[in-house]
Structure formats: structure tokens, C-alpha cells
Amino acid sequence: MLELAGYKVGDIAYNSSRTTICHGVRNSDNKKVLIKFHNNEHPTIEDLISIKREYMIASKNYGDNVIKVYEAINCKNSIAIVFEDFGAQSLAELLKTKKLDLKKKLFVAVNIAEALVQVHKQGVVHKDINPFNIVWNFETDEIKLIDFGISSELMDKGHINPNKFEGTCLYVSPEQTGKINRIVDFRSDLYSAGVTFYEIFTGKPPFEGDELEIIYSHIAKMPLEPKFVCNEIPSTISDIIMKLLSKNAEDRYKTASGLKSDLQYCLENIYSSGKINNFLIAQKDVSNRFEIPQKLYGRENDLIKIKNLLNGSIENHIRMLIVSGYPGVGKTAIIEEVSQEFFCKGSRFISGRFSQFERNNPYSAVKTAFGTLIKNLLLENNKLDFWRCCLEKALGTNAGILAEIIPELELIIGKQPEIGKIEPIEENARIKSVLISFIKVFTDKDNRLILFLDDLQWSDLSSINLLKYLLSSDEIEN
Incomplete structure (x- = not known):
């Protein structure tokens, strides 16, 4: 109790x-x-x-x-x-039990937009806007936003750099997935509001499937426009929702107040004339914050070269690309920009960074990269048994060798027995061999693995030798 x-x-x-x-x-x-x-x-x-x-x-x-x-x-x-406690139920529950007309749906949307106005005014990004975190007293018509468990304050920077997945999968913005090189700010909440509105007006979310499919859809696919899902939805409402669901934050509404203004105008039209007059949306959507576009400029030729080379890796089994230049010229930014496209094509993109302070720690960046790969597998709840079976079959009794390098592996295959001490030369040979077996689990003619190692100038000798071994291997596809 x-x-x-x-x-x-x-x-x-x-x-x-x-x-x-x-x-x-x-x-x-x-x-x-x-x-x-x-x-x-x-x-x-x-x-x-x-x-x-x-x-x-x-x-x-x-x-x-x-x-x-x-x-x-x-x-x-x-x-x-x-x-x-004001006697409310979650919007998710009410959408299942109540049949809402257009007026009521717009009323809910206006209140959600107003909640975001109030939250963003305080410099807070909620990061988990969805029907479960919106509560409604249907008798008094009070609607409120709840649950600030993963919320963040923007502080002076005006944005958050995501390094992990945060939010509810069905409603998360592309930049919150941690899969693309984009910052999180107020516009991330507006995307999630767009997903919520889509469900309110059409009766279903824009994307469905397992978690990986939904994340991929948030990043790469545009949903069917609401007006084509339900012909009772006015074109203007459909346009507002689709603007909120833009993949690039720059193409969404800039502010919750601009969104509320358009929704309020629609609601007033419904009350006064029973229909929504066509108007140009987002005309009152003006931000008082200076926004730097999250796009690369002047690097088009470099991006094309990198994409062409990586696309060619399918036919040539394995390739290595080295990007060099002075510090701060944008080497990492170019690769992260490319990573977004290859994730959208179904490739697995993992990365690790070498540090001048960890040169005595063998395989440091490789450990980070493959540790991230394992953590990504853990998100695929419905396929965990499949991956466990594949890894156990591929690694066999050598699983413990790899688990010492990639501890996250035991989160899938369980605790492994300790490996006895062996000579360094034999140990390195076994590590290389078992790592090949591990990589083969994720690569074949239909599945590609891209490994990005940053700050290679700080790499250790063991990592360099491992890269040479991987590049000379004829066992790895793609």
C-alpha cells in the first residue's frame, strides 16, 4: 500500500x-x-x-x-x-468512447495549441505531446497538458542536441529519434501536435507498424493527407496538419501562437457560417527567435561523391572512405547529413569517435559504435528473439570474447562465461575473427552496415589493424 x-x-x-x-x-x-x-x-x-x-x-x-x-x-x-485532480480522462480514452463533431475536434485542437503557447512561453520543450498526455474533463470542457517527465528547458542555446531516442514512438518528431543530424526545439512539439491532430480528425495515427517502421516513416515518409482519409475534413484543416508534419522543422509552423491563430479562425468560421472559408495559412506565424537553418550549404558536390561511393558498396562488398580537412570545416556534419539518407533507405548507420585521451584504450570508437548498434536492436521489441538467435548462432562459444569488448551484447544474449587468459597475439586474432562473424549478422545483399569512425587521427594501433583486417576480408557483404 x-x-x-x-x-x-x-x-x-x-x-x-x-x-x-x-x-x-x-x-x-x-x-x-x-x-x-x-x-x-x-x-x-x-x-x-x-x-x-x-x-x-x-x-x-x-x-x-x-x-x-x-x-x-x-x-x-x-x-x-x-x-x-480536476476529474479528467486522457484524450486517448475519450477518442475511443466519444464521437466528436468538427466543432469539438477544433475546440480540442485550439486548446492543445494554447497549452503549447503557455509551455513554450516559459522556454520549455515538452517532447512528449500525444493523446495520453492531454487530459479532458468532458463535462466542464477543461483541457490540460500533463507529464513533464522528459521535458527540457531550452536555456540560452535555444535548442537541444538529441543523442538518444526520447518520446512516444507513434508521435515523436524526426529529430527526436536521434537518427538524424537535427536539433530539437519548440517545432518538435508542433510536429507531435500534428500527429495528434491527425489522429483526432481521421481516427487513426498517420503511421503504423513496428517501432522501427514507425521511426523510419517519421523520418522519410509523408502520410496520406487527412482530407483523403476522410472527405469530411476541410482542406484548410488538412493543410494545417500536413504543414505540422513537415520533415524539416523549417517548413513547419514556427510558433504555437501562429498555429493557434489559424485553428481559432477555423473554429470561428464554423460557428458563424457552418463552414471554413479558404485562407492562406501561417500568415500570423512570426517567431521572435533567431533560427539558423539546419541545412548544409555549398557542399552539394561533396555530398554527391560520398553518396555515390557508399551506394557502390553494394556491388563491391566493402569500401572505405576517408574525409579529411582542417578542424571545423564540417567533415562530421557532411557524414551526419549523409547518414540520414542511408537510414531512410534501410541501412544501419553507426558511429564512434576516437579521443586523444583514450589512445591506451583499444578499439574505443569501435566499442561505442557497435554498442550503439546493440542498443538500437533493443528498440526492436518484436524482433529481439530473432536477433538473439542469430547472434548466438553466429558467435557460438566465442560470444564471451565479444562481450568483453561490447558489454551491451549481454543485454540480448545474456551473461557470458569469463574467457580465460590467452597470449595477446592469439587474443587479437580471435577478436578479429569473432567480429567478422558479428558483422555478418547485419550484412548481406539486402542489408547494409555503415560504420563511421570520427577523429581517426587519435585512433590506437589495435583499431587500425582491425580496419585493415576488415578491409581485406572477403567474407563480409555490403
């Missing part, structure tokens, strides 16, 4: 692997509240910092369209967060 000083804890409203949210009553005034408990009984310092950050962000003075947070209280080894 969950307990919290000063509150009577009631039944569970929501439960996940990470958190439990309970109904409750504050003893001092019998006020109904919701209490968010974190399930980890022994949280790390990082966990506690994350909870405190969530509380600090969630407790800002937003406005009526964002859930109000009352306090954070120490609870055993963790921290519980108390916030208002």
Missing part, C-alpha cells in the same frame, strides 16, 4: 513500469489530488535529479491549459509529486 505524509492515498489511476499515479485527498482541506510515485525503490542519484528536474519544470506558472503542480514530497527513498 502506497503512503504519503499529509495525504490519504486512494486507488491507482495509472500504472507503468516507471511510475504509479494514484488518486488522493489532501488531509488539510480534503482537496482531491493526483499523486505520482516512482516505482524504483532504490533510485540512483541520476533518478532523483531527473524527478527534481521534472518537478521544477512542471511547477512553472504556465496557465489554465497546463496541469497545476502543488508540491514534491520525500517519500521513502524517492520523491512523490502532487498535482491537481
Whole structure:
């Protein structure tokens, strides 16, 4: 039974692997509240910092369209967060049980846009806009945004550089996948709002499938326009949603206030004349922030050369490309730009960076790259058994050798027995052999693996010898 000083804890409203949210009553005034408990009984310092950050962000003075947070209280080894209970249900639940007309759908969309206006005004990117994090009291028509668990403050930089996947897969923006070289800012929330609007107006999300297929679709595919999914959707609403779903952030709405202005105009048209008059959208969408376009300029020829060479690797089994130049000229930026295209074509792109301070750590960049590959496999929940079987078959009794270099491997194939001490020359030979077997799992005539090693000037001798061995191998395809 969950307990919290000063509150009577009631039944569970929501439960996940990470958190439990309970109904409750504050003893001092019998006020109904919701209490968010974190399930980890022994949280790390990082966990506690994350909870405190969530509380600090969630407790800002937003406005009526964002859930109000009352306090954070120490609870055993963790921290519980108390916030208002205004008798609402999640939009996800209500979309299943209520049939909404166009007026009501627009009303919801306007309120979501207003919630984003309030959040962005405080310099916060929510990063998890979806129907589960929008709650609605259907009787009072109060609509509020909840859950700031992964939210971030933009601070002075005005953007966030993502290095991992964050968000809910069905609703995440392309830049939040961590698969492309793009920053996260307010426009990422607007993309997720676009996915949510698509579901509100059409009855289904724009993309479906397993997690990898959905991520690929967010990055590379445009959905069928809403007006073609449901002919009752006005063209203007369809255009607004498609603008929000633009792959490039520069092509979306710049501000939530610009979005709200267009949606409000549509709603007023419906109330006054029963239809939406055609108008040019985004005319009032003006940002007061200086935005630097996230595009490369003047490198078109270099990009074409790199793409042509990598495309040729299918026929030539394995190729090596070296990009050289003075520090700061954009070598890494070019490769990261190319990586987006090859991910969209179904290739696996992994990267690692050598450091001048880790030259005594053999294979440092290679370890990072293949560790990332394993973490990406863990996202493919429905294929984990397949990958486990493939890796066990390919590596056999040598799996422990690779697990010492790539510890993440044990997250898929389980704990491996320790490998006894052997001579360095024999050890290097075994590492090279088992790494070939590992790479072959992910490469054949239909599947390509691209390995990007940055700052090669700081590489160690073992890594250089490994690269020579890989390049001379006739066992690896693609």
C-alpha cells in the first residue's frame, strides 16, 4: 500500500513500469489530488535529479491549459509529486468512447495549441505531446497538458542536441529519434501536435507498424493527407496538419501562437457560417527567435561523391572512405547529413569517435559504435528473439570474447562465461575473427552496415589493424 505524509492515498489511476499515479485527498482541506510515485525503490542519484528536474519544470506558472503542480514530497527513498485532480480522462480514452463533431475536434485542437503557447512561453520543450498526455474533463470542457517527465528547458542555446531516442514512438518528431543530424526545439512539439491532430480528425495515427517502421516513416515518409482519409475534413484543416508534419522543422509552423491563430479562425468560421472559408495559412506565424537553418550549404558536390561511393558498396562488398580537412570545416556534419539518407533507405548507420585521451584504450570508437548498434536492436521489441538467435548462432562459444569488448551484447544474449587468459597475439586474432562473424549478422545483399569512425587521427594501433583486417576480408557483404 502506497503512503504519503499529509495525504490519504486512494486507488491507482495509472500504472507503468516507471511510475504509479494514484488518486488522493489532501488531509488539510480534503482537496482531491493526483499523486505520482516512482516505482524504483532504490533510485540512483541520476533518478532523483531527473524527478527534481521534472518537478521544477512542471511547477512553472504556465496557465489554465497546463496541469497545476502543488508540491514534491520525500517519500521513502524517492520523491512523490502532487498535482491537481480536476476529474479528467486522457484524450486517448475519450477518442475511443466519444464521437466528436468538427466543432469539438477544433475546440480540442485550439486548446492543445494554447497549452503549447503557455509551455513554450516559459522556454520549455515538452517532447512528449500525444493523446495520453492531454487530459479532458468532458463535462466542464477543461483541457490540460500533463507529464513533464522528459521535458527540457531550452536555456540560452535555444535548442537541444538529441543523442538518444526520447518520446512516444507513434508521435515523436524526426529529430527526436536521434537518427538524424537535427536539433530539437519548440517545432518538435508542433510536429507531435500534428500527429495528434491527425489522429483526432481521421481516427487513426498517420503511421503504423513496428517501432522501427514507425521511426523510419517519421523520418522519410509523408502520410496520406487527412482530407483523403476522410472527405469530411476541410482542406484548410488538412493543410494545417500536413504543414505540422513537415520533415524539416523549417517548413513547419514556427510558433504555437501562429498555429493557434489559424485553428481559432477555423473554429470561428464554423460557428458563424457552418463552414471554413479558404485562407492562406501561417500568415500570423512570426517567431521572435533567431533560427539558423539546419541545412548544409555549398557542399552539394561533396555530398554527391560520398553518396555515390557508399551506394557502390553494394556491388563491391566493402569500401572505405576517408574525409579529411582542417578542424571545423564540417567533415562530421557532411557524414551526419549523409547518414540520414542511408537510414531512410534501410541501412544501419553507426558511429564512434576516437579521443586523444583514450589512445591506451583499444578499439574505443569501435566499442561505442557497435554498442550503439546493440542498443538500437533493443528498440526492436518484436524482433529481439530473432536477433538473439542469430547472434548466438553466429558467435557460438566465442560470444564471451565479444562481450568483453561490447558489454551491451549481454543485454540480448545474456551473461557470458569469463574467457580465460590467452597470449595477446592469439587474443587479437580471435577478436578479429569473432567480429567478422558479428558483422555478418547485419550484412548481406539486402542489408547494409555503415560504420563511421570520427577523429581517426587519435585512433590506437589495435583499431587500425582491425580496419585493415576488415578491409581485406572477403567474407563480409555490403
